[in-house]
Amino acid sequence: MEPRNPLGDFLRARRELVQPEDVGLVPGPRRRVVGLRREEVALLAGISAEYYLRLEQGREKHPSEQVVAALAAALQLDREGMEHALRLARSRPSTRRSAATRPREKVPVGVLTLLDTINVPAFVMNRYRDVLAANALATRLEPSLASGANRLLSLFTDPDVRGYHPDWDQNTASVVAQLRADIGADQDDPHFQSLVGELSLKSERFRRLWARHDVAATGLPVGTIQHPDLGELTLHREKLALAGSDRLVLVVYHAEPSSASAQRLSRLESLVRPT
Secondary structure (H helix, E strand, O other), rough: OOOOOHHHHHHHHHHHOOOHHHOOOOOOOOOOOOOOOOHHHHHOOOHHHHHHHHHHHHHOOOOOOOHHHHHHHOOOOOHHHHHHHHHHHHHHOOOOHHHHOOOOOOHHHHHHHHHHOOOOOEEEOOOEEEEEOHEEEEEEHHHOOOOOHHHHHHHOHHHHOOOOOOOHHHHHHHHHHHHHHHHOOOOOOHHHHHHHHHHHHOHHHHHHHHHHHOOOOOOEEEEEEEEOOEHHHHHHEEEEEEOOOOEEEEEEEOOOOOOHHHHHHOOHHHHHHHO
């Protein structure tokens, strides 16, 4: 479980990813620090080294928006990275709930009907990547897309699932960055902590990616599935937030019209409902 210092952890991780030459500094022959030194970040951001040290150590947790913007520039954060830092800086301690008291998430009945009627793979997941409902086409496209499965655990710990993803390296990096963005400053969420702990124990790849603190609210718009019966499919992913729900998302896969992937995807229904 991570220490309760989300902003400091984020700043330190991003500092270690920036090289001196990236910001116009001369590394020097005896340099032993990974990335930038704290004093260098402070200099680039126009703040005191002591103040920056307090931020990383968690002794100061709520810098102003101007300071966050200056640190974002010094650490070469993109817009999403800066917005994430702002959320962390504005966060306040939350009242933690036990996993047992977490409200049960329900997929609206209308959405369940929609899943059964549309002719493309589709499923509903929550922000922890638990699959709450899926149509038969989704499960036949990839067996791990079944109700009750967790997309992250499947992707990082199941070799069979990895075989479905030729773009596994890129895909795993993307989903971890999305998880960071989705959780945001809600670091005390017990279900989130449990999931991260389990993934960290079971997957070295996850540990490395999580330590980077990459943030991306939107994932890869296109992915590749290597299906044992249909071959390789290049599919677009559409993610639609469900109104009135607690951040549930409907995910729909579709192919470019008239493409080879579209032709292969059209054969998926015959695998689900053989004539």
